[in-house]
Amino acid sequence: MNALTENWVTIGDISDIPVRGARCVKNGETSIAVFRTADDQIFALEDKCPHNNGPLSQGIVHDGCVTCPLHNWVIALKDGTAQGADEGQTKSYPIKLDGETILLSLTANR
Amino acid sequence: MSKKQKLVVIGNGMAPGRMLEHLFDISPDMYDVTIFNAEPRVNYNRLMLSPVLSGEKAYEDIITHDDAWYDDNHITLHKSAKVAQIDRVAKTVTSQNGITAAYDKLVIATGSNPFVIPLPGHDLEGVLTYRDLDDVAKMLEAAKTGGRAVVIGGGLLGLEAAAGLKMQGMDVTVLHLMPTLMERQLDVAAGYLLEKAFVDLGVDVITEANSKQIIGVNGKVSKIILDDGTEIDAAIVVMAVGIRPSLELAKSAGLETNRGVVVSDDMRTSDPDIFALGECAEHRGMCYGLVAPLYEMGKTIAAELSGQSSAYTGSVTATKLKVTGIDLYSAGDFAEGDDREEIVLRDAQAGVYKRLVLQNNIIIGAVLYGETSDGPWFFDLLKKKSNISEMRDTLIFGQAYQGGAPLDPMAAVAALPDDAEICGCNGICKSKITGAIAEKGLTTLDGVRAHTKASASCGTCTGLVEQLLALTLGDAYDPAAVQPMCGCTDLGHNDVRRLIKAKELKSIPAVLQELEWHTSCGCAKCRPALNYYLICDWPDEYADDYQSRFINERVHANIQKDGTYSVVPRMWGGMTSAKELRAIADVVDKFNIPAVKVTGGQRIDMLGISKEDLPAVWSDLGDAGFISGQAYAKGLRTVKTCVGTDWCRFGTQDSTGFGIRIEKFMWGSWTPAKVKMAVSGCPRNCSEATCKDVGIICVDSGYEIHFAGAAGLDIKPTQVLCSAKTEDETLEIIVALVQMYREQGHYLERIYKWAKRIGVEEIRRQIVDDHGKRKAYFDRFVFSQKFAQIDPWSERVSGKDKHEFNPIATLNLEAAE
Ligand code: SRM
Ligand SMILES: Cc1cc2nc3c(=O)[nH]c(=O)nc-3n(C[C@H](O)[C@H](O)[C@H](O)COP(=O)(O)OP(=O)(O)OC[C@H]3O[C@@H](n4cnc5c(N)ncnc54)[C@H](O)[C@@H]3O)c2cc1C
Ligand code: SF4
Ligand code: FES
Numbered sequence: 001m002n003a004l005t006e007n008w009v010t011i012g013d014i015s016d017i018p019v020r021g022a023r024c025v026k027n028g029e030t031s032i033a034v035f036r037t038a039d040d041q042i043f044a045l046e047d048k049c050p051h052n053n054g055p056l057s058q059g060i061v062h063d064g065c066v067t068c069p070l071h072n073w074v075i076a077l078k079d080g081t082a083q084g085a086d087e088g089q090t091k092s093y094p095i096k097l098d099g100e101t102i103l104l105s106l107t108a109n110r
Numbered sequence: 111m112s113k114k115q116k117l118v119v120i121g122n123g124m125a126p127g128r129m130l131e132h133l134f135d136i137s138p139d140m141y142d143v144t145i146f147n148a149e150p151r152v153n154y155n156r157l158m159l160s161p162v163l164s165g166e167k168a169y170e171d172i173i174t175h176d177d178a179w180y181d182d183n184h185i186t187l188h189k190s191a192k193v194a195q196i197d198r199v200a201k202t203v204t205s206q207n208g209i210t211a212a213y214d215k216l217v218i219a220t221g222s223n224p225f226v227i228p229l230p231g232h233d234l235e236g237v238l239t240y241r242d243l244d245d246v247a248k249m250l251e252a253a254k255t256g257g258r259a260v261v262i263g264g265g266l267l268g269l270e271a272a273a274g275l276k277m278q279g280m281d282v283t284v285l286h287l288m289p290t291l292m293e294r295q296l297d298v299a300a301g302y303l304l305e306k307a308f309v310d311l312g313v314d315v316i317t318e319a320n321s322k323q324i325i326g327v328n329g330k331v332s333k334i335i336l337d338d339g340t341e342i343d344a345a346i347v348v349m350a351v352g353i354r355p356s357l358e359l360a361k362s363a364g365l366e367t368n369r370g371v372v373v374s375d376d377m378r379t380s381d382p383d384i385f386a387l388g389e390c391a392e393h394r395g396m397c398y399g400l401v402a403p404l405y406e407m408g409k410t411i412a413a414e415l416s417g418q419s420s421a422y423t424g425s426v427t428a429t430k431l432k433v434t435g436i437d438l439y440s441a442g443d444f445a446e447g448d449d450r451e452e453i454v455l456r457d458a459q460a461g462v463y464k465r466l467v468l469q470n471n472i473i474i475g476a477v478l479y480g481e482t483s484d485g486p487w488f489f490d491l492l493k494k495k496s497n498i499s500e501m502r503d504t505l506i507f508g509q510a511y512q513g514g515a516p517l518d519p520m521a522a523v524a525a526l527p528d529d530a531e532i533c534g535c536n537g538i539c540k541s542k543i544t545g546a547i548a549e550k551g552l553t554t555l556d557g558v559r560a561h562t563k564a565s566a567s568c569g570t571c572t573g574l575v576e577q578l579l580a581l582t583l584g585d586a587y588d589p590a591a592v593q594p595m596c597g598c599t600d601l602g603h604n605d606v607r608r609l610i611k612a613k614e615l616k617s618i619p620a621v622l623q624e625l626e627w628h629t630s631c632g633c634a635k636c637r638p639a640l641n642y643y644l645i646c647d648w649p650d651e652y653a654d655d656y657q658s659r660f661i662n663e664r665v666h667a668n669i670q671k672d673g674t675y676s677v678v679p680r681m682w683g684g685m686t687s688a689k690e691l692r693a694i695a696d697v698v699d700k701f702n703i704p705a706v707k708v709t710g711g712q713r714i715d716m717l718g719i720s721k722e723d724l725p726a727v728w729s730d731l732g733d734a735g736f737i738s739g740q741a742y743a744k745g746l747r748t749v750k751t752c753v754g755t756d757w758c759r760f761g762t763q764d765s766t767g768f769g770i771r772i773e774k775f776m777w778g779s780w781t782p783a784k785v786k787m788a789v790s791g792c793p794r795n796c797s798e799a800t801c802k803d804v805g806i807i808c809v810d811s812g813y814e815i816h817f818a819g820a821a822g823l824d825i826k827p828t829q830v831l832c833s834a835k836t837e838d839e840t841l842e843i844i845v846a847l848v849q850m851y852r853e854q855g856h857y858l859e860r861i862y863k864w865a866k867r868i869g870v871e872e873i874r875r876q877i878v879d880d881h882g883k884r885k886a887y888f889d890r891f892v893f894s895q896k897f898a899q900i901d902p903w904s905e906r907v908s909g910k911d912k913h914e915f916n917p918i919a920t921l922n923l924e925a926a927e
Pocket of ligand 1: 668669670676678707708709710711712713715740741747748786801819820821822823824860
């Protein structure tokens with residue numbers, strides 16, 4: 001399958017995620033963190049911090065970023081890149097809303 | 111050693127304070143100085159009374175010279191000593207309370223008296239003026255019982271008083287005789303915008319209001335009646351209708367007086383050994399009511415006293431209103447006239463109004479409302495009488511538009527000429543500030559304040575001074591030196607805590623909006639801090655924001671490096687039982703918990719539990735009677751104990767029982783940082799009470815209360831707070847101490863750091879000496895515990911925050927490649 005033909009799966013409703021919070025989607029061994037920001041945008045990142053695999057889903061969400069709970073790296077929700085002086089990137093996944101319903105694609109962005 | 115001359119100063123206000131600083135700069139050893147002050151205190155920044163009234167600052171924040179300063183400069187300061195008589199023949203002054211001092215040179219700096227309209231009822235209790243700290247204290251006292259405050263006078267002082275009283279929760283009505291507010295500084299349009307802003311603040315404004323009579327009940331104000339018959343209920347009436355130079359003393363000494371004490375350009379009165387300074391002086395027919403001119407007068411007197419000749423030639427003044435959220439600047443003369451032209455800019459949406467009055471292409475007046483950053487630039491052009499014809503078309507847009515310079519505030523500051531005035535109050539120009547930064551190696555705002563006085567009076571030029579620091583130091587300027595809470599705000603923890611109270615902010619969005627956060631929803635640094643401050647200040651009203659808590663406090667367990675959690679139940683005072691240990695053993699087996707450890711805090715830690723299992727683990731522990739040990743919380747952690755009189759041959763009191771009592775009383779409370787306690791049964795101190803946040807050492811005669819210790823990143827032995835006779839008394843003291851810390855500590859500041867900042871003496875004064883204060887702290891703690899002592903584990907076992915512990919979806923799909 002190529003990156004243009006996404007394979008969307010329904011994972012739940014936006015109201016299942018607290019505002020400025022996250023929930024996880026488990027897929028086998030992989031855990032994907034789905035974030036909801038203050039302005040109801042949603043993002044999906046692999047639940048692993050580029051620093052030391054900290055669970056990003058457990059961090060504090062602010063503006064378009066999440067602060068990792070283990071050592072406070074700040075990761076951009078839109079593409080998983082570490083902010084500030086830190087370097088690294090977490091995999092991100094395409095995600096969209098159909099009304100209230102959240103659709104996720106398991107084809108990680110490059 | 112040559113004998114020093116005697117300098118006596120009458121009045122200890124802002125003007126003489128500054129004069130003495132200049133004098134000590136030029137001739138440090140020339141005079142023995144004696145000051146008489148009618149007020150019972152040192153010299154403070156009178157301009158900042160309004161922030162004290164509104165709750166944005168405390169008295170301690172506005173002291174200009176503390177007691178040490180008088181000592182260091184060998185000044186004799188007589189507090190509460192009003193001078194009643196000047197004997198010019200004997201060259202002495204004598205105070206009402208009988209102190210006489212001889213002078214070689216005398217400075218009269220008695221300031222002004224607030225004018226009280228002699229309405230019927232003006233002498234009732236509750237009719238106040240607004241001039242000194244005592245007036246503020248009276249207003250704050252009145253605000254406690256609430257009701258309506260009526261402020262007579264819609265000028266600078268009246269409006270600042272009205273805004274402050276409103277922020278203290280009173281209903282407020284402003285009565286103003288003229289059709290628009292602050293008509294002496296503002297034109298009609300700006301007066302209108304200002305009135306609207308006050309109405310938006312919730313203040314009633316009645317213009318063209320002529321007060322007729324104040325009615326009292328039992329000698330106390332109850333209402334006020336206007337000429338047109340309107341009646342307004344009033345718990346207090348504040349008269350802010352103007353000031354009169356205080357000149358009776360000079361007059362009775364036979365000095366020449368008119369509206370004020372008349373002085374010539376060298377600031378001498380009609381007696382060459384006597385100077386008059388400040389608001390009481392009249393120079394070239396002018397009496398001033400703002401500090402900038404007074405400081406210039408002070409400079410002249412300092413020079414004259416040092417034997418140099420100097421002349422004060424008068425000042426042009428500019429005014430800023432210091433009400434949070436209202437930006438207003440006015441300078442010069444803005445009446446209309448045939449020979450005058452004006453340039454006006456309005457932006458209704460942004461609430462901006464700017465008007466310049468020109469005469470022959472020279473700015474003679476400026477009124478800025480809503481956006482005032484160009485005020486000092488216009489004022490500079492005005493004072494220098496610069497010809498503005500070349501930039502006339504863009505003048506009103508401000509400095510950033512001139513000369514094609516980009517719209518960048520830094521560029522605008524860079525473009526200011528060296529002699530442009532930055533701090534109007536203190537007459538400090540740009541080059542003086544940049545010079546001091548370079549020569550003295552200054553890197554902080556406080557440094558600039560200390561060395562130049564810029565931004566040290568009314569504070570409205572602080573932004574400009576900071577830009578100058580940034581400009582001069584480049585990357586070496588670290589604004590963090592002024593320590594804002596985080597990158598989202600310029601405010602420090604103290605200001606934020608005070609403003610939350612003063613403005614009654616009760617949610618995180620309210621704080622971000624009202625305190626003008628730079629980011630839309632804060633960050634991982636400020637949000638947990640704000641969440642704590644709000645919980646502490648409004649325990650019954652604020653709804654805890656879990657999304658602003660660190661994960662440990664959100665799921666009530668400690669996150670580990672592999673993303674699993676550890677669970678630590680409370681073992682009260684370190685005591686446990688076979689039943690408890692058996693329950694723990696069962697849980698460990700049932701959930702395959704990989705590690706069990708005895709912690710350094712006298713209890714047991716189960717490590718390596720997956721998040722999904724947490725509620726079930728808690729459920730089983732709960733069945734055995736355990737609650738969360740809050741090993742993760744910025745809150746009460748452990749109360750370590752030793753075996754005490756129960757078993758130990760040296761025990762003097764029941765240290766175990768008391769430790770358990772304390773833990774049961776105080777668990778659940780959130781605190782700025784973690785709080786650890788211990789009770790030892792005797793000075794052998796087996797529970798290590800002398801390195802805890804709060805520690806108690808039992809002795810034969812009672813309890814020795816220790817605090818401010820640490821044994822983590824820093825190692826600090828505790829200090830003794832006091833001793834107490836009974837358990838009850840000890841409990842009241844330590845609870846009050848923790849509550850004081852809860853109310854004042856900065857987020858993540860342990861007790862020992864807070865104590866260092868506040869001073870052990872002050873803590874002792876409030877907690878040990880002042881029984882009323884202690885009781886009030888204790889009661890507030892008890893009140894907030896009503897909302898805090900809910901076991902978070904059992905809450906979650908019964909379903910709260912279920913979403914935290916389960917994935918939103920579990921898929922079993924091949925990841926697409
Ligand atoms: C479990 C325990 C170690 C142990 O196995 O004994 C422990 C474990 C941690 N300590 Fe501690 N401390 C433990 C007793 C202590 C003690 C000893 C004591 O309490 O008597 C100290 C020194 C006393 C003091 O606090 O002054 C201590 C000083 C610290 C510090 C330094 C604090 C400071 O302000 O200097 C930190 C770092 C921090 O809080 O920022 C810390 C931080 C931590 C953290 C929370 C690190 C973290 O952020 O993840 C560790 C969590 C592990 C976990 O998940 O359980 N721990 N820690 C102890 C739990 C006690 C309890 O029953 O609640
Ligand atoms: C609430 C408020 C806000 C203000 N805001 C501003 C502002 O934003 N900008 C600005 O430029 N100005 C402002 N002012 C005005 C400014 O504070 C005064 O111009 C300045 O403080 C006057 O200084 P002074 O030394 O002449 O008199 P004061 O500071 O009034 O000091 C006079 C002192 O002399 C004492 N005294 C009087 N008689 C005797 C006696 N016989 N013996 C001994 N002691 C005596 C008095 O108790 C008093 O302490 C404000 C004033 C107030 C009250
Ligand atoms: S000393 Fe405390 S913080 Fe450091 S590794 Fe041990 S438990 Fe963790
Ligand atoms: S694992 Fe995320 S910051 Fe270290």
